[in-house]
Structures are given as C-alpha cells and as structure tokens.
Amino acid sequence: MRVRLAGPRDAVSIAAIYNQGIEERSSTFETHPRTSADMLDRIRSMERYPVLVLVDEADQVVGWAGLSSYRARACYDGIADFSIYLDRSVRGQGLGKLLLQSLLEEAEARGFWKVLSRIFTFNHASIALCKACGFRQVGVYEKHACLEGRWLDCAIVEHLFPNNQPA
Numbered sequence: 001m002r003v004r005l006a007g008p009r010d011a012v013s014i015a016a017i018y019n020q021g022i023e024e025r026s027s028t029f030e031t032h033p034r035t036s037a038d039m040l041d042r043i044r045s046m047e048r049y050p051v052l053v054l055v056d057e058a059d060q061v062v063g064w065a066g067l068s069s070y071r072a073r074a075c076y077d078g079i080a081d082f083s084i085y086l087d088r089s090v091r092g093q094g095l096g097k098l099l100l101q102s103l104l105e106e107a108e109a110r111g112f113w114k115v116l117s118r119i120f121t122f123n124h125a126s127i128a129l130c131k132a133c134g135f136r137q138v139g140v141y142e143k144h145a146c147l148e149g150r151w152l153d154c155a156i157v158e159h160l161f162p163n164n165q166p167a
Contacts, residue, residue, distance in 0.1 A: 001095055003102040006051040006064065011040040013061035014053065017085045026123055027085070029145045029152075042066065049080060050106050054090075054099045062087045063095060065103040070116065078113040078166065084126075096129045104133060104159060113164040118144065118154035130157045
C-alpha cells in the first residue's frame with residue numbers, strides 16, 4: 001500500500017468510499033450520497049487543501065483523506081479540518097495510520113499550524129487512530145447535530161504543528 005495525491009481518475013473511487021461512510025451513519029452527518037463530480041470538484045481545488053489516496057499494489061484506491069477549510073476568516077487560514085475514510089475491505093488493518101500520518105505531513109509542509117476534526121463519540125476506531133497519530137481530544141460537542149432522529153455527540157480532536165505557529 002502507498003499514499004499519493006488524488007487525481008481526477010480517483011473521483012469515482014473516492015465517492016464510493018465516502019458513500020460507504022454516509023450509508024453506515026458512523027462517521028458523517030452527511031445523508032445524501034456524493035457523486036464523482038462532487039469529489040472531482042474537491043480534487044480540482046487541492047492547491048491549498050490536498051486530497052490523498054491510499055492505493056493497493058494495482059493502484060486501486062482503498063482509502064482517502066483530505067483537508068478542508070476550517071472557517072472563512074483570515075485568522076483561521078492556518079487551520080484545516082480533516083476527513084479520512086477507508087473502504088470496508090481494508091478497515092482494521094492499521095492502514096488508516098499510514099494515510100493520516102501522510103496527510104499530517106502534507107498539512108505541515110503546506111504551513112498549517114493545526115489540523116482538527118469532530119468524530120462521533122461512538123466511533124472508537126477513529127478516536128484511537130487520531131490518538132495514535134498524535135492528536136489530543138480537547139472536548140466534546142454535546143448534541144452536535146441530529147442524524148435520523150438521534151442527537152449525536154462529537155469528540156473534538158486537534159493536532160498542532162509547533163514549527164508552524166504564527167509569531
């Protein structure tokens with residue numbers, strides 16, 4: 001397995017993997033499936049916010065991770081939100097760590113001083129992955145949003161890059 005920047009040809013696979021997460025209701029509040037065109041738009045806007053893919057020996061995408069804008073204000077330009085999704089067929093094999101560490105390296109190289117996310121509190125695998133990659137949990141948003149009639153709490157995790165801290 002290896003990690004590389006996503007390209008336009010990866011949009012179909014990225015959408016399929018993301019749609020698994022949407023269908024399972026385990027990692028996103030999103031309820032409508034994404035199309036390859038949605039993901040292609042994201043890939044094409046990678047100049048600031050990269051999308052990485054985890055590929056097998058045949059260069060088939062089995063996971064993806066990406067950065068996105070945290071907030072629109074200029075004071076938050078050095079903070080990125082992140083997402084990570086693995087195909088069901090490869091979960092539980094430790095591959096998320098390779099992908100997330102690669103994303104963190106990319107974020108640091110691009111000058112971000114912080115990467116963060118919100119994770120459903122019942123998603124123990126994602127919380128453990130973040131902890132293994134040096135994230136710290138800084139709180140919990142209680143009843144952050146309602147998904148299919150259930151109010152869900154989200155753990156807030158962050159990873160700081162001390163060398164990129166603004167003066």
